[in-house]
Amino acid sequence: MNCREDEWLWGWDPTPGIVSVWASADGHALLWRRDHATGKLSRELDTFVPWMLLDRLDDLRPESDPAITVRELSGPGSLRYLVSAPDLRALTTSILQNASKRLGRRVATLQDFGKQSVLSLPPDEQYLTATGRAYFRGLSFDHLRRMQFDLETTGLDAARDRIFLIAVRDPAGAVELLEAGELSDEAEARLIRRLVDRVSAADPDVIENHNLHGFDLPFLERRARLLRVPLPLGRIGGGLRQRAAQRGAQLEGGAAAPPRRRVRYIAPGRELIDTLDAVIRHDFSTRELPGHGLKEVARHLGIAGPDRVTIPGDRIYQVYLSDPGRVRSYAASDVEEVAGLAKLLGGAAFALASMAPRRYERLADAGAATGVIDPLLVRAYLRAGAALPAHQPSDGTPHSGAALHLFATGVAHRVVKADVASLYPSLMRAYRIGPARDHLGAMLALVDRLVEQRLAAKSAARSAPPHSPERHRQEAMSAAMKLVVNSAYGYLAAGGDLTRFADVHAANEVTRRGRETLALMCRELAGRGVTLLEADTDGVYFSAPEGWDESAERRAVAEVAALLPELVRLEFEGRYAAMLSHEPKNYALLGYDGVLTLRGVAFRSSRAEPFGEKFLRRAIALLLRGEVEGVREAYLETLDALRGHQLPTRDVASRVRLTKSPAKYLESQGTRKELPYEALIGAGRTQWSVGDRILVYRTRSGGAGLVEDDDRRDYDADHYVRVLRETFAARLERAFTAEDFEAVFADPDQPSLFAPAVESIRAVLTREPDTI
DNA sequence: TCGTTCCGGGG
DNA sequence: GTGTACGGAACGA
Numbered sequence: 089m090n091c092r093e094d095e096w097l098w099g100w101d102p103t104p105g106i107v108s109v110w111a112s113a114d115g116h117a118l119l120w121r122r123d124h125a126t127g128k129l130s131r132e133l134d135t136f137v138p139w140m141l142l143d144r145l146d147d148l149r150p151e152s153d154p155a156i157t158v159r160e161l162s163g164p165g166s167l168r169y170l171v172s173a174p175d176l177r178a179l180t181t182s183i184l185q186n187a188s189k190r191l192g193r194r195v196a197t198l199q200d201f202g203k204q205s206v207l208s209l210p211p212d213e214q215y216l217t218a219t220g221r222a223y224f225r226g227l228s229f230d231h232l233r234r235m236q237f238d239l240e241t242t243g244l245d246a247a248r249d250r251i252f253l254i255a256v257r258d259p260a261g262a263v264e265l266l267e268a269g270e271l272s273d274e275a276e277a278r279l280i281r282r283l284v285d286r287v288s289a290a291d292p293d294v295i296e297n298h299n300l301h302g303f304d305l306p307f308l309e310r311r312a313r314l315l316r317v318p319l320p321l322g323r324i325g326g327g328l329r330q331r332a333a334q335r336g337a338q339l340e341g342g343a344a345a346p347p348r349r350r351v352r353y354i355a356p357g358r359e360l361i362d363t364l365d366a367v368i369r370h371d372f373s374t375r376e377l378p379g380h381g382l383k384e385v386a387r388h389l390g391i392a393g394p395d396r397v398t399i400p401g402d403r404i405y406q407v408y409l410s411d412p413g414r415v416r417s418y419a420a421s422d423v424e425e426v427a428g429l430a431k432l433l434g435g436a437a438f439a440l441a442s443m444a445p446r447r448y449e450r451l452a453d454a455g456a457a458t459g460v461i462d463p464l465l466v467r468a469y470l471r472a473g474a475a476l477p478a479h480q481p482s483d484g485t486p487h488s489g490a491a492l493h494l495f496a497t498g499v500a501h502r503v504v505k506a507d508v509a510s511l512y513p514s515l516m517r518a519y520r521i522g523p524a525r526d527h528l529g530a531m532l533a534l535v536d537r538l539v540e541q542r543l544a545a546k547s548a549a550r551s552a553p554p555h556s557p558e559r560h561r562q563e564a565m566s567a568a569m570k571l572v573v574n575s576a577y578g579y580l581a582a583g584g585d586l587t588r589f590a591d592v593h594a595a596n597e598v599t600r601r602g603r604e605t606l607a608l609m610c611r612e613l614a615g616r617g618v619t620l621l622e623a624d625t626d627g628v629y630f631s632a633p634e635g636w637d638e639s640a641e642r643r644a645v646a647e648v649a650a651l652l653p654e655l656v657r658l659e660f661e662g663r664y665a666a667m668l669s670h671e672p673k674n675y676a677l678l679g680y681d682g683v684l685t686l687r688g689v690a691f692r693s694s695r696a697e698p699f700g701e702k703f704l705r706r707a708i709a710l711l712l713r714g715e716v717e718g719v720r721e722a723y724l725e726t727l728d729a730l731r732g733h734q735l736p737t738r739d740v741a742s743r744v745r746l747t748k749s750p751a752k753y754l755e756s757q758g759t760r761k762e763l764p765y766e767a768l769i770g771a772g773r774t775q776w777s778v779g780d781r782i783l784v785y786r787t788r789s790g791g792a793g794l795v796e797d798d799d800r801r802d803y804d805a806d807h808y809v810r811v812l813r814e815t816f817a818a819r820l821e822r823a824f825t826a827e828d829f830e831a832v833f834a835d836p837d838q839p840s841l842f843a844p845a846v847e848s849i850r851a852v853l854t855r856e857p858d859t860i
Numbered sequence: 861t862c863g864t865t866c867c868g869g870g871g
Numbered sequence: 872g873t874g875t876a877c878g879g880a881a882c883g884a
Contacts (some may be wrong), residue, residue: 199872210872241871249871303870332873335869350873364869372876401871458874578875586875603871689879746866747881777871 095534096468097541098443100220105227109447110324110356111211113138113176120323120357122233122293124226125413129233129291131323136215138176140198141167141476148188163527165475167207176211203585204478207466216445217467223448224442228557229431229564232438233259235292236423236430237283239304240415240463242271242405244777246310250276252405254283255419257427258290263420267412277315280308285360287321293358294448295321296430298382298422300362301352301453306337309353323357330354333453335365351539353364359449363426366433366452369571382425386717391428396421436562436571443568456575458587464572465589468530477525479585485592487581490625491603493610494672497822499711499851500621500631501678503664504643506613507627508605508656510570512577513539517602518655523580523589531589535576542569602626612648619853621669629667629675633855638663666712669853670822678712690819697785699726699739699808700816707816711823716849720832723817727835730808732799740803741783741795749778767792823851 105124111117142148143166148156156179159170180198187195194248198206209217214793216222236257243249254266266282268275287295287663299305300484309328312319321325353360367385371377376505378384386392397418399407407414437452444451444463454460469476508514513535515521522532542565549562579587581595602625610623618630632641642660649658668676674688684705703726710718729735744764753765767784768776771794776782783795786804793802824832828849 197872208872239871244871297870299870307870334873334875336873362869368868368876381870399871404871455874455876582875695880743881747866 093216093245093537095220095471096464096530096534097142097537099216099222099445100471101222102225103221104225104820106221106223106225106325106361106847107232108357109212109223111136111215113211115174115176117212117215118324118357120293122227122231124228124231124316127231129293134215134219136218137172137173137174138179138211138214139218140176140179140209142165142169142171142183143167143205143478146190147183149182149186152183156792158746161469161473163474165469165477165525165527166204167478169784172622176208176214180208191735198734204480209475213446213463217463217470220467220471222443222445224438225442228561229435229438230557230560232294233290233292234294234296234430235259235287235290236296236426237287237304238297238419238422238426239307240404240408240419242308244303246307247314251279251307252276252408253415253419254279255416255423256283256286257423257832258286259292261427263423265416265419273315276311276607277317280312280315280317280319283308284320285317285518291323294361295355295358296363296426296434298363298367298426298429300360300364301333301336302362302364305353305360321358322355326356327583328353328355331344334455335453354449359429359447359452361430361434361437361449361452362829363429363434366430366437369436370433373570373574382422382429386425389432391425391432393421393424400413400781402777411628422656422788432561439561439565439568440572440661446587456571457579457582460572461534461575461579462588464534465530468534469528472528472530474528477588479588480525480590481585484591485596487592488599490599491606491623492625492672493606493620493623494669494856495610495620495622496631496853496855497669497671498853499823500619500667500669500853501665502631502632502634502636502641503621503629503667504618504641504645505629505661505663506609506625506648506658506660507661508609510539510573511602511626511656512598513573515598515605516580517574518653519597519601521594521597521601523591523594525591526589530574531579535573538569538573542566542573545569566749581651591614605652608651609648609658612651613644616644616647618644621667622672622675624673627661632668668708668712668820668823670819676708676712678709684709684712695742695744696815697740697742697808697811699730699735700812702739703812704816704819711820711851714851716832716851717846719820720846723812723833724785724836726812727809730805733803733805737793737799737801737803738783738795740808741785741793743781743783746776746778746782750774750776756757763792767794770794771796822854824849828852 105121106119107122108120109117115135115138116134119132119134120129122129147157147309148171156171156173161168161170184195198208237257239251239252241249242249250271252268255263256266266279268279309319321328330351331354333350336350338350352466364380367380371380378388383398397414399414419718437448440451440460441448444460445467446463451460466476501648516532516535522529522531544850545562545566549559549566550564552559577598580591582590606623609628610620613628613630614620617633621629621631641663645658645660652658662676665680666678670690676691677685703722707719707722710722746764764782764784770792785793785795786807787793787802790803813833821829828844831846832849833842
């Protein structure tokens, strides 16, 4: 760590082992540090001089308070006065008083000045920014003492429902199940006290769960408050504290309270980590997760055990009453999976905490632009002694986006995907596009450094033994760096005055270069004889001419790659036997290994009836293999199965989430009947909770059916036959001429004299008018 | 039908 | 003293 750019990225103070920081406005900072060799935790008190940045000195009276020091920073930025004082609160009060006098109106908080006039960070971030310290130096993820707990409750409403069981996994991996035994205030209070005891005894650095901030902590806090049980989950006294947050617990506060104030909880000395944040962040770049729920994600990532018990959320307490063993197993699996998930996906936040001057838990849920890049830039400017530019309102220039082209629809063969990895940051680097007001060039310097060091981390990960801590560390570092690099563009493009250095003109220049690059790729590929299918932002699908083998495909991509600027790297991303191109961003791919991938809402929708999804998968696989007769057979079989009621009711039902309470639905029932609620009422249910998910279908008698444990098979076959044709078979429309489509999906009950023979039908590819 | 708002997750 | 995801589904005239 010697050069200036490295200090911008990592800070400069080498203090190792920081696992938590708690600083206060009077200049005291408590540090908890873990020794990497012995694993021992130490607590130390440090001091710092609280500071803030101001754009003017009008409201300071240094002559009357000699403890206040002012340093003027260099350069053109308007936040140019670095003001320090031993006590932030006293300084703030004095500034506000003076400002109120000067302006002749009451100025209540620093925020009233507007962020163009003042920058005042929370004490922990002042401390980290000023000292150049950061979390976790010399530690790997496994050095952290991590504890997981998961509440099982009788429902979702903390005002009414109770906690009856808590699964706790200690840092050594032992799982313990705490149970209330009965539904009473005393039993529940005892249960909460036992949880607090376990946390104190294990003394973890980190507490983790899935949706910890959205469910477990707010529920626990509310129950503890109602039962008057103290909740000292942190390492210093007192209960939980709060911070404002975008996602988190909706604060209840009366009906007239300001809407949607959300908070997250803080337990000083520990870091409260929600694996849901890590999942969302991961899916943001991969876009491959089926959902963000713990069970789905654990299954998808191979963390779930084969004997994982699943119970629908609204049945957990009922099941507990009749078969407590199942719920114990369920809850134990939850904390095990959370521990696995936190390690698998949480490494990026861990790595970010060793760069940016913020607490680990803040970096785990922060958006990368305002949450990571901005703190890095603030620290860089202060380190350089340079004044910071203030936020600037938009000049009205609209933001222009990426390109999207659909060149052909229908079925194509020998499909190749080529794309530019990290297109936007590459363009920023290649053409030196950065924020106009960033006079230090810190943003581009950071992006350059991150890209270079990411390559190093990737190669270090590859050469480390699989599953080793070193491999995990390097992979996590690489993921973190990718996250920051890819959000650099988002930082530029952020609307309004959200980010300090936001610059629409620079952002538009990036997208313009992006469109230009994509167009060049498409033209050059087409010029080499391929058929373009679809191009989106940074990548293109094309179909290779008959007779090309993989090396010919690669050669074409490499030739085009050579025409692009240095740093903009076009890569051969994959090749597929066939593709069904339906609409922009909606397509199916059949790999040479036989694996079928469906993309886009047309092919995967959460509400889709299972029989239709199964038909669609089967029909598309056959279609892409050239077996049109098979497609017809699949269609006829599904028709027959529906008409003969051979399919279980579950297969025709849609999964819907309830958004109206019983009372609210009864209010509107007169004006509009809705299938899900009619199904509930028809099944004799008068109580349900908003958020419950149910399976509903349309019955033969035109009513609404609720799928429970039984299988009544009284669904309206004609209705589902129409659904089969109109919503599922219709997804194959582009694959055929209109006449052929009618023949393939003709109803045998309504024979047509002039239909072409299905065995002679071939799928087609149709050029769309889109040109470049 | 179209624009706008809400949601994702947790029991 | 938070952060501008994104794409579908539900809502409200």
